[in-house]
Amino acid sequence: MRVDSADAGWRLNLPGDAGQTLRCWDQRGHRWRTLYDNQLRPTEVHEQGALEGQRRLECLRYGDSSPAAAAHNLCGALTRHDDSAGSLFISGYGLCGKPLGQVRRFLVDDASPHWPADEKDRDGLLEPGNGYATNWRYDALATLIQQSDAAGHQQRYAFDIAGQLKSVSLQIKGTGPEKTVVSDLVYNASGQVESQTAGNGVISRAVYDPANGRLISLNASVSGSTLQDLRYRYDAVGNVTQMEDKAQPVQFGSNQRVDATSTFNYDSLYQLITATGREAAGQTGNPSLPALGRVPFDARQLFKFTEHYEYDAGGNLIELRHVRDRNHYTRRYNLSATSNRLLSWNTGDSTPAVAVAFDDNGNQQGLGPGQELEWNSRNQLAKVTLVRREGGPDDNERYCYDSNGLRVRKIQTTRAAAVTHTRDVRYLPGLEVHSRHNERLEVITVQAGRCSVRYLHWTEGRPAGIATNPFRYSLDDHLGSSTMELDNEGRLISQENYLPYGGTAWAASRSAVEADYRTIRYSGKERDASGLYYYGHRYYAPWLQRWISPDPAGAIDGLNLYCMVGNNPLRYTDPNGHDKEDVNLKQEIAVYPNILSAINNRVSTLNYQLYNSMRTKDITKRVFQAYAYNAFKNLASLGAGALAAPAGLVGSWTAMSGTAVGIDTLAGKVDATRHLPASVYPQVSRLDPEEIEHEGRTAFYDLNAKSRKAIKDLDPRNTTGQKKLSLMMTSFILTKVLRIPGAWIANFEASTQATKTSNGIPGQKIQRLDNALLELDKHLEHDAKAIDTAFDTLGVEEFYTHGAKGLLDRTLDRMSNATGTASARTVRRTEIQQQIRVTRANIQHGRELLFRLNQYNQSRGRYAIV
Incomplete structure (x- = not known):
């Protein structure tokens, strides 16, 4: 079967008699071949580039019928999977078919491998050591009740009689008693969280419209002090028309009344066409990470703004007009006449246009001058050039993915004063392992209800100015965007507000050192050094307000494969980069x-x-x-x-x-x-x-x-x-x-x-x-x-x-x-x-x-x- 797309190019699949994929070809000249055993289980995936030889990209092994395999429910089940990031070993399965334990071992080299046929030879390509082991425990209904991450830290989950999450606790390896991260979760009849108490004493409450389940207000307070009080208004079809934070004071300055109210208007297709809000001086919406103010933020530096958006018939943004006192600019986007690909963009008439190129599969080739993008054969972003140097090594960031297409490793290399600095991040279940020169950090991630928690555990080289092993509790808005970070005492660490499409309107932190360890921002996603947001299967450029590659899932979210959430970013989210999701639509x-x-x-x-x-x-x-x-x-x-x-x-x-x-x-x-x-x-x-x-x-x-x-x-x-x-x-x-x-x-x-x-x-x-x-x-x-x-x-x-x-x-x-x-x-x-x-x-x-x-x-x- 052949699929042709003006945005993503063509792709040809050859199925077998049972519907299994035997061979694939794409417009970039890549081809794949999948081998199966006599039970139609995939055993090998071979790949060949346009000008390259064939290589074995994946190998899969399954359990036999031995007593040892039967004791761990491994008979006929996947036990080892060699992919482009390394090898994944599964030690056993529960009665409900979920894995009880896994070990991830990474490749010595971050380049895509050519796996040998012999397993011992494959082991030689992996890093020495036992790898990163994660274990899980489930109840009789296959609900996760305990997770032991690769560093030995344990998360425990407690549920009420209805099977709804009631509390989460965290036990740090080698420390005292376990710490309650979130507790007292209360749900309404439709399963929406109405209230919860975080481990730092912050109580969050949500109010929903009983007629349709839409969120009306979000409130967070600690010791009688209100930290967040968001109020929402909607039109008849569920589009957000107003958002107000009543916890923020009204400020007067520069002949303006500046309050924490944002308004939104839509066209007949429910695309956002006008937005108002407040932003800090100096914010330009460029790819670079935002400039930080000091906590508490000087609200006198905030100004009211209005943004106008114009789209073409295909749903592409063609013009953005930003109107604010002492900060007016117009950004224009030039689109291809034969597809939804972006050809160039520029801000104002005095700045040169930034040309944008794409490969045959629709992957964007650069972010700006000297910032090239490289893609692997599976249309996954493999490398971003951060700084281009003539006659010298470049600064760059490289990414590795597992067999499911999810990022499991990020390596950043920078140069300064003839010294090379490398930062390595490895993404494991419930844990991130960060390492760089003289520093090793373990970040434990917990998500429960509306509570997003990150625990920073330094095993080596904790920087000065940061508390020992601090908790970071995030207060989110209705989209899951992190608007505030609080410490273990409920004190403010950092704060950030966003433009409708994810750009930063203003940001503040109590110290630059602590701000350096904040990575989760808009929509609860990680923002890389390139300014791109990583969504799981794609990368999003907030200053372009579009994806930088076509939807890998095809046209399930509309014919425009670059359009971000149907141009309605206040109503929809995109959890994994495949398709938009309305939290109230189901x-x-x-x-x-x-x-x-x-x-x-x-x-x-x-x-x-x-x-x-x-x-x-x-x-x-x-x-x-x-x-x-x-x-x-x-x-x-x-x-x-x-x-x-x-x-x-x-x-x-x-x-x-x-x-x-x-x-x-x-x-x-x-x-x-x-x-x-x-x-x-x-x-x-x-x-x-x-x-x-x-x-x-x-x-x-x-x-x-x-x-x-x-x-x-x-x-x-x-x-x-x-x-x-x-x-x-x-x-x-x-x-x-x-x-x-x-x-x-x-x-x-x-x-x-x-x-x-x-x-x-x-x-x-x-x-x-x-x-x-x-x-x-x-x-x-x-x-x-x-x-x-x-x-x-x-x-x-x-x-x-x-x-x-x-x-x-x-x-x-x-x-x-x-x-x-x-x-x-x-x-x-x-x-x-x-x-x-x-x-x-x-x-x-x-x-x-x-x-x-x-x-x-x-x-x-x-x-x-x-």
């Missing part, structure tokens, strides 16, 4: 079946009412059943009360209460014989789309919303509340003051509705009902397209919901081996679309019944629509 999809159910129930009720309005005997039957039901309940309750009276006040109340339950059960059996709904006269108000949507969302999100809805319905300030309060007052006077049995009132209501139905439904009401059904059908037609768009945005056909329900569904599917099958408890596109079709057919049936009812009225000489 919840919006998951709630929709409840809305469909509410529509179906109400339309089905209407259809039955319409059907029986043309059958007089059914109306009489309904009235008789209502009389029998209410009278039976009333007489039985009176008898129970009389029998229970001698028991005294407490006993009488208990007896009457218990008897009432029994009477309801018996009466329910009598009433269960009826097939008509409680109301025999149709009501147009029950077809209101907003009311139906509220009912569906309430059933999914928030049980307390029902109480709030009831209170709202009894509000005397609106017509609905006045009517209901009037009926309640009338009922109270009749039953409590005049002592009229409650059954008479219920029967009177049933008789009134039956009389109205017997007299016929007026033509005007028929027309209003038909209009309401037509409006519902239009909503469903729109929703069907919106559901398809939402699933396309996610890039999946099914998913598990968030929270306790999703966790339970996953667990039950694993226990019943239903994961990945048609019986899995997932939210599926096909099922929702089928439910929409059924509901629309039900609505069409209702409109047909209205047409027949109108003809029925005409035949009987009643009022009808002419």
Whole structure:
């Protein structure tokens, strides 16, 4: 199969009889060949460049059937994988198929290897020593409960009865008792974290809209002092229109009022076109790392700014206008006429344009003058030239990747005063190992709820001015961007705010030494010395506001393979560089079946009412059943009360209460014989789309919303509340003051509705009902397209919901081996679309019944629509 792309070039795949990939070719002239064993497990991957010989790039080994392999569940499982970064050894698997331990050994040379056929010869290419060993422990449901990283530090995870994370603790090797990193996580009904307590005492709270699950506010405080108080506003479709940090004071300077409020406007495609905010003097949005101020930051150095964005028809940014007092600039982007590749960009008319070149696969070849980019055969960034020197060695940064395409090593080489400095970073599960001249640092990374924690553990060469083994707690915004770093006492270490597309608006730190160890910034991603953000499968250039290589996953996120999150960076994130993700989108999809159910129930009720309005005997039957039901309940309750009276006040109340339950059960059996709904006269108000949507969302999100809805319905300030309060007052006077049995009132209501139905439904009401059904059908037609768009945005056909329900569904599917099958408890596109079709057919049936009812009225000489 051949895939052609104007952005990424062409790629040709040759599959085998079982669908396995045998050979691949791409436009750069690279070719690959994959070998399999007799069980169709890949054993070797060979690669050949355009002007190179063939080399063995990957080797895979599997466990045999020996008792030793069986003791560690290794029979037939992957035990060794040699890739472009080194070798990965897996020591055993748990009962649920997850690895219990692994050892990563790196290559001596960071260049891509040509692996020998013999394993002993392969070992000779690896660094000496035992490598980096990581071990895991799981519970019976395959949930991670403990991780021991390659340095011997341990992370422990505790869960509540619903299987949701409750706390995380960290035990540093060779130190005292373990330290609680985060605890007291509290979740709402949809699994969103509402509050948590960090190990430094900072309490974070989040408030969500019960109607749609959108984040309304983020608050963080310690010892009564508010550190962060973010407030969000959205438009009707979920785009962020305003973000405000009420914890930041309003400042006045340079004839401006500068507050911590940002606003955002969008075009009809929901692309960001205008943004306002505040920034520090001297920020230009260039590739270099931001200039740092001092903590606390002098807010008098902040200025209000406005940015305007203009896009072409393909979603490419073609112009950015930055407007600010004493800092105006316009950046223009020149795009190719035949693809979405960037040809050049320049800031203002006085600066020369920066030319941009691409290879045949669409990989950008440079960031600017003297900053070349080199790519490996798999279109992964292999090297960035930071400083080009004529007649001397360059400063550069090199990267190594594992077989999954994830970065596992970064090597930076710089020269100063004829001395070469090398910084080596190795990325392991839960651990980063940093080493440079006379310094070795282990960074333990922990992510729990909204808490991102990094523990800096120096084993050699701790720099002066940094506390011994400090914790760094990050306070993030709704995108996961690190806006504040706090120490173990809750004191501010550093602070950073961002432009909409990830550039730095302003930054501050209490010391330059501590700032040097801050790497996690926008969207929770690492920013390299080149200014690029590493997202997992791609690199992002915030000053260009686009990716520097096409999407390796293809067009799952749109036809423009360089576009960043659909040009809507306030709503979407991109966790791994493949496709954008709306944090609320899955919840919006998951709630929709409840809305469909509410529509179906109400339309089905209407259809039955319409059907029986043309059958007089059914109306009489309904009235008789209502009389029998209410009278039976009333007489039985009176008898129970009389029998229970001698028991005294407490006993009488208990007896009457218990008897009432029994009477309801018996009466329910009598009433269960009826097939008509409680109301025999149709009501147009029950077809209101907003009311139906509220009912569906309430059933999914928030049980307390029902109480709030009831209170709202009894509000005397609106017509609905006045009517209901009037009926309640009338009922109270009749039953409590005049002592009229409650059954008479219920029967009177049933008789009134039956009389109205017997007299016929007026033509005007028929027309209003038909209009309401037509409006519902239009909503469903729109929703069907919106559901398809939402699933396309996610890039999946099914998913598990968030929270306790999703966790339970996953667990039950694993226990019943239903994961990945048609019986899995997932939210599926096909099922929702089928439910929409059924509901629309039900609505069409209702409109047909209205047409027949109108003809029925005409035949009987009643009022009808002419």
